[in-house]
Amino acid sequence: MTQMNLLLISGSLRGGSYNRKLVIEAAGFFDGNPVMADLDLPLYNGDVEDRTGVPAKVQLLRDQIAAADAVAISTPEYNQSLSDVLKNALDWVSRVDGNPWADKPVAIMSAAAGRSGGARAQYALRLSLNPFQPRLLTGPEVMIARPDGEFDAKGQLTGELYRDALSALMAKLKAETSCVALMAA
Numbered sequence: 001m002t003q004m005n006l007l008l009i010s011g012s013l014r015g016g017s018y019n020r021k022l023v024i025e026a027a028g029f030f031d032g033n034p035v036m037a038d039l040d041l042p043l044y045n046g047d048v049e050d051r052t053g054v055p056a057k058v059q060l061l062r063d064q065i066a067a068a069d070a071v072a073i074s075t076p077e078y079n080q081s082l083s084d085v086l087k088n089a090l091d092w093v094s095r096v097d098g099n100p101w102a103d104k105p106v107a108i109m110s111a112a113a114g115r116s117g118g119a120r121a122q123y124a125l126r127l128s129l130n131p132f133q134p135r136l137l138t139g140p141e142v143m144i145a146r147p148d149g150e151f152d153a154k155g156q157l158t159g160e161l162y163r164d165a166l167s168a169l170m171a172k173l174k175a176e177t178s179c180v181a182l183m184a185a
């Protein structure tokens with residue numbers, strides 16, 4: 001197979017976002033062609049959709065998901081759930097005809113300030129992805145707790161246990177992606 005396209009999705013828009021750093025680190029373990037998605041979208045509003053249709057940035061995101069061989073998503077935890085930015089993007093994309101997530105290999109991860117590292121956000125994200133029936137990996141779970149102490153000045157994840165878990169998760173994503181490609185051949 002030629003180089004696999006990996007779409008990276010960070011559920012945080014913040015410049016110094018740890019989830020953005022995490023998903024970039026994940027790409028380093030995947031050895032493919034990474035593309036970072038832009039989730040800076042307007043809030044979903046049915047009136048806007050009726051008047052002007054789906055925004056061009058939503059269509060682009062939908063097309064990037066469809067074109068990706070695999071997707072890696074990292075979500076922060078906001079009040080025990082996934083981020084509003086990420087849920088908004090999932091909702092917008094669901095308004096475009098055709099389901100780009102169907103059978104798409106997807107790995108999820110999180111970085112959050114609390115001790116559980118975003119565990120509850122990941123469960124909420126699983127529920128939010130279920131309607132689209134991706135091939136959502138069950139683990140290993142990568143949940144970076146108190147991420148301000150876990151990344152160095154270059155944005156690299158430093159802890160060996162976290163790096164091992166992320167490496168294992170991305171190896172699984174690569175294997176799943178190869179299986180899907182073989183079945184399609």
Ligand SMILES: Cc1cc2nc3c(=O)[nH]c(=O)nc-3n(C[C@H](O)[C@H](O)[C@H](O)COP(=O)(O)O)c2cc1C
Nearest residue numbers: 012014017018019020076077078079080112113114
């Ligand atoms: C509105 C809000 C709610 C939050 N709720 C939680 C929470 O429930 N659990 C948690 O671990 N961290 C919570 N946090 C902290 C974030 O997880 C933390 O700031 C994280 O680093 C944000 O992700 P980012 O670095 O990618 O922007 C919350 C932060 C905000 C702004």
